[in-house]
Amino acid sequence: MHIRKQRLLTPGPTPLYPPAMHAMMASDIHHRTQDFRNVYAAALADLKEVLGTSNDVLMFAASGTGGMDASVSNLFSRGDKVIVCCAGKFGERWVEIAKAYGLDATVLKVEYGDAVSVSAVRAALDAEPSTKGVFVQASETSTGAAHDIQGMAAAVAATDAILVVDGITGIGTMPLDIDGWGIDVLIGGSQKSFMIPPGLAFLSVSKKAWTLSETATLPHFYFDLKKEKKNADKGESTWTPATSLILALGEALKYVKGLGMANLVANAQLLALAARAACTELGLELFAPGSPGSSVTSVKAPKGMDSSVIVKELRTRFGAIITNGQGSMKGRIFRIAHLGYFDFWDLFAMVAGLETILYANGIPVEFGRGVAAVQRVYAGAAIQLPVAVG
Amino acid sequence: MHIRKQRLLTPGPTPLYPPAMHAMMASDIHHRTQDFRNVYAAALADLKEVLGTSNDVLMFAASGTGGMDASVSNLFSRGDKVIVCCAGKFGERWVEIAKAYGLDATVLKVEYGDAVSVSAVRAALDAEPSTKGVFVQASETSTGAAHDIQGMAAAVAATDAILVVDGITGIGTMPLDIDGWGIDVLIGGSQKSFMIPPGLAFLSVSKKAWTLSETATLPHFYFDLKKEKKNADKGESTWTPATSLILALGEALKYVKGLGMANLVANAQLLALAARAACTELGLELFAPGSPGSSVTSVKAPKGMDSSVIVKELRTRFGAIITNGQGSMKGRIFRIAHLGYFDFWDLFAMVAGLETILYANGIPVEFGRGVAAVQRVYAGAAIQLPVAVG
Numbered sequence: 001m002h003i004r005k006q007r008l009l010t011p012g013p014t015p016l017y018p019p020a021m022h023a024m025m026a027s028d029i030h031h032r033t034q035d036f037r038n039v040y041a042a043a044l045a046d047l048k049e050v051l052g053t054s055n056d057v058l059m060f061a062a063s064g065t066g067g068m069d070a071s072v073s074n075l076f077s078r079g080d081k082v083i084v085c086c087a088g089k090f091g092e093r094w095v096e097i098a099k100a101y102g103l104d105a106t107v108l109k110v111e112y113g114d115a116v117s118v119s120a121v122r123a124a125l126d127a128e129p130s131t132k133g134v135f136v137q138a139s140e141t142s143t144g145a146a147h148d149i150q151g152m153a154a155a156v157a158a159t160d161a162i163l164v165v166d167g168i169t170g171i172g173t174m175p176l177d178i179d180g181w182g183i184d185v186l187i188g189g190s191q192k193s194f195m196i197p198p199g200l201a202f203l204s205v206s207k208k209a210w211t212l213s214e215t216a217t218l219p220h221f222y223f224d225l226k227k228e229k230k231n232a233d234k235g236e237s238t239w240t241p242a243t244s245l246i247l248a249l250g251e252a253l254k255y256v257k258g259l260g261m262a263n264l265v266a267n268a269q270l271l272a273l274a275a276r277a278a279c280t281e282l283g284l285e286l287f288a289p290g291s292p293g294s295s296v297t298s299v300k301a302p303k304g305m306d307s308s309v310i311v312k313e314l315r316t317r318f319g320a321i322i323t324n325g326q327g328s329m330k331g332r333i334f335r336i337a338h339l340g341y342f343d344f345w346d347l348f349a350m351v352a353g354l355e356t357i358l359y360a361n362g363i364p365v366e367f368g369r370g371v372a373a374v375q376r377v378y379a380g381a382a383i384q385l386p387v388a389v390g
Numbered sequence: 391m392h393i394r395k396q397r398l399l400t401p402g403p404t405p406l407y408p409p410a411m412h413a414m415m416a417s418d419i420h421h422r423t424q425d426f427r428n429v430y431a432a433a434l435a436d437l438k439e440v441l442g443t444s445n446d447v448l449m450f451a452a453s454g455t456g457g458m459d460a461s462v463s464n465l466f467s468r469g470d471k472v473i474v475c476c477a478g479k480f481g482e483r484w485v486e487i488a489k490a491y492g493l494d495a496t497v498l499k500v501e502y503g504d505a506v507s508v509s510a511v512r513a514a515l516d517a518e519p520s521t522k523g524v525f526v527q528a529s530e531t532s533t534g535a536a537h538d539i540q541g542m543a544a545a546v547a548a549t550d551a552i553l554v555v556d557g558i559t560g561i562g563t564m565p566l567d568i569d570g571w572g573i574d575v576l577i578g579g580s581q582k583s584f585m586i587p588p589g590l591a592f593l594s595v596s597k598k599a600w601t602l603s604e605t606a607t608l609p610h611f612y613f614d615l616k617k618e619k620k621n622a623d624k625g626e627s628t629w630t631p632a633t634s635l636i637l638a639l640g641e642a643l644k645y646v647k648g649l650g651m652a653n654l655v656a657n658a659q660l661l662a663l664a665a666r667a668a669c670t671e672l673g674l675e676l677f678a679p680g681s682p683g684s685s686v687t688s689v690k691a692p693k694g695m696d697s698s699v700i701v702k703e704l705r706t707r708f709g710a711i712i713t714n715g716q717g718s719m720k721g722r723i724f725r726i727a728h729l730g731y732f733d734f735w736d737l738f739a740m741v742a743g744l745e746t747i748l749y750a751n752g753i754p755v756e757f758g759r760g761v762a763a764v765q766r767v768y769a770g771a772a773i774q775l776p777v778a779v780g
Contacts, residue, residue: 001649002657003733006408018396025415259391267392318735343393345708345739348761352738356765367765368758371738375746375757 004319009350011141011169011296011323014340017195017255020248027244036243037235043246044232046253047202050261051171051186053178055204058228061242064168064189067201068097070223071164071185075209077217078102080132083124085116089142089326090166094135101218112329113143113298115291118151131161132212138170139293142326144335146174146293153181162209168192169295172261173268173339184209193264194256195341196248205229268294271338271347274377278351278370282358287333295339298325300332302363307334313357320353347374394709399740401531401559401686401713404730407585407645410638417634426633427625433636434622436643437592440651441561441576443568445594448618451632454558454579457591458487460613461554461575465599467607468492470522473514475506479532479716480556484525491608502533502719503688505681508541521551522602528560529683532716534725536564536683543571552599558582559685562651563658563729574599583654585645585731586638595619658684661728661737664767668741668760672748677723685729688715690722692753697724703747710743734768
């Protein structure tokens with residue numbers, strides 16, 4: 001038996017930002033006090049700033065799926081025609097929500113690992129001019145593929161429909177210009193690039209989306225965007241807020257503001273580039289080579305090997321928790337996460353650990369070869385050194 | 391700017407064991423209650439168990455140096471003849487303490503990087519039969535060298551002197567059989583293999599040491615071994631105990647007991663072996679090749695390079711805090727720690743980071759070559775997998 005630290009390295013929950021965790025200790029605060037109103041208002045303002053939008057930004061005590069639910073139940077009516085882009089497990093979740101609320105959904109489905117094209121969305125919009133909404137994942141976490149949100153936004157902007165983007169793992173891993181591109185609703189979750197535990201969902205809501213809400217008739221109670229907006233303007237949440245998570249969020253947002261959202265995105269993108277280089281160098285096949293996102297890098301297990309073995313041995317040998325494929329991909333792929341609080345030190349060890357496990361399972365591998373690919377990406381990127389601290 | 395997590399990787403404070411840190415949150419406890427007496431008594435009992443001794447084990451709110459002070463001020467008298475083994479900065483501390491208390495010390499001094507031999511101790515004891523004590527570091531943290539404590543104990547046991555061992559970084563990195571070898575006083579500190587923050591010193595005290603205390607006349611007040619023993623037997627500390635650290639210690643000791651002290655030692659030794667292999671592979675020269683300990687591996691900077699650059703760039707590029715040489719060794723060596731809560735994942739990244747920094751400073755280095763040496767040691771050690779957890 002040897003020491004084996006537990007390390008949370010999944011695409012959500014992502015590694016936690018320590019000062020945010022320490023901030024949770026200040027939870028002996030009551031949510032209906034001016035002290036907490038200040039915390040809440042600051043968190044909402046900082047969230048708006050890092051998302052870089054002038055749209056309203058609201059928050060719920062909920063998982064990201066709660067944000068997805070809210071976007072449907074507040075903005076649509078039974079029988080509304082919508083388009084759902086479905087490129088994986090989370091696209092399927094949009095399909096399920098649309099079905100639960102009785103929307104009339106046209107599903108643009110592609111194979112796992114592929115992305116729905118802008119032209120497919122455009123064609124579907126052309127085919128049905130009364131379409132009220134288009135639903136898509138910015139980053140499809142289950143496969144690692146990313147969608148062309150800028151292109152889709154341009155297609156949707158020319159119609160009466162709104163674009164509803166699940167940005168849960170897209171935020172912080174790809175540019176998402178809410179105002180510039182015209183993303184009507186963007187949904188985020190605390191346990192992703194925000195580096196804190198699960199429990200908070202965020203939504204940005206455009207004027208066009210608010211207009212749609214005026215005629216929407218689907219029933220809802222907990223997730224009430226209008227009521228939430230009215231209370232948020234007073235520094236309050238409608239229902240009891242998850243105070244500990246909001247205290248953590250405040251700290252994490254300070255960090256993200258200091259780093260800069262563009263740098264957070266660049267960090268994930270550079271790590272993803274390095275991970276792809278390492279896997280290719282090790283002879284491993286990428287799962288979404290055509291449109292790889294930077295939230296996770298999905299990698300196929302070597303021929304004859306179950307990816308579950310890699311996931312399991314990273315845990316049992318090194319205490320490193322990563323994710324297997326989801327649904328039908330389970331056993332076929334494993335996923336290396338990059339979103340949020342990840343750095344090169346993490347990736348150095350991840351690739352060395354992966355090489356060690358492949359070797360232990362009889363896969364021909366040259367020790368250090370994948371790590372060297374990561375080091376070359378680091379060296380080549382000429383990463384700017386922060387000002388020396390003495 | 392990119393993400394750069396802060397990672398404490400020094401030989402003390404060592405990386406913290408998270409459940410121990412969480413336990414500190416239960417500090418809203420009063421130290422003169424039965425609840426706390428139970429915590430304190432359990433910590434002392436567990437400490438005794440992991441140290442594997444039937445001797446008394448006491449604890450002080452103090453740094454390790456406080457434990458060293460206590461061993462002198464409680465067991466000796468002004469003018470007592472003692473032998474001090476001095477192989478580095480911590481050996482020099484023994485010399486200073488002996489001088490502060492007016493002991494008549496014979497100093498066995500060796501070059502930094504070397505260790506004092508058993509034969510030198512034996513010769514000094516033969517030369518002065520009235521010697522009351524021999525002071526030594528099990529592991530000289532400033533250089534990485536280790537002493538032959540078993541050999542020294544055998545030499546001292548044949549005399550009236552007691553052997554006082556600074557085990558602050560020796561505990562958990564080398565076998566130290568207190569009862570079997572006859573270590574009269576062994577001193578430890580919380581921020582080393584015990585994986586918690588600084589603030590607690592531990593001492594084991596043998597019958598022979600207690601006997602010496604009966605005739606000892608040096609003044610002392612805070613560090614009173616007899617009073618502490620009397621109170622410890624009632625589950626109390628004499629003065630106000632550092633409750634948060636003791637709560638943390640309780641958790642850490644549960645972990646060390648579960649792992650087993652022998653495995654904790656083997657873990658550090660294997661990591662040290664791998665670190666030496668990596669450095670040698672990278673063409674770096676070890677600083678204490680003759681008697682390398684497993685608490686830290688001291689490595690000389692490449693010719694023409696200041697080791698401070700390596701230490702600084704590990705921090706500025708990767709947020710990794712390691713230690714420079716101390717005293718006259720500053721700028722000449724850097725030290726990779728292994729004691730306590732360190733694992734192979736840490737070392738994979740450490741060596742990859744080191745390679746990257748050498749390359750960035752114009753030192754010829756083949757990326758991944760040192761990492762591969764670590765991987766080979768890991769693979770060769772046939773590390774036993776824990777029972778799969780599903």
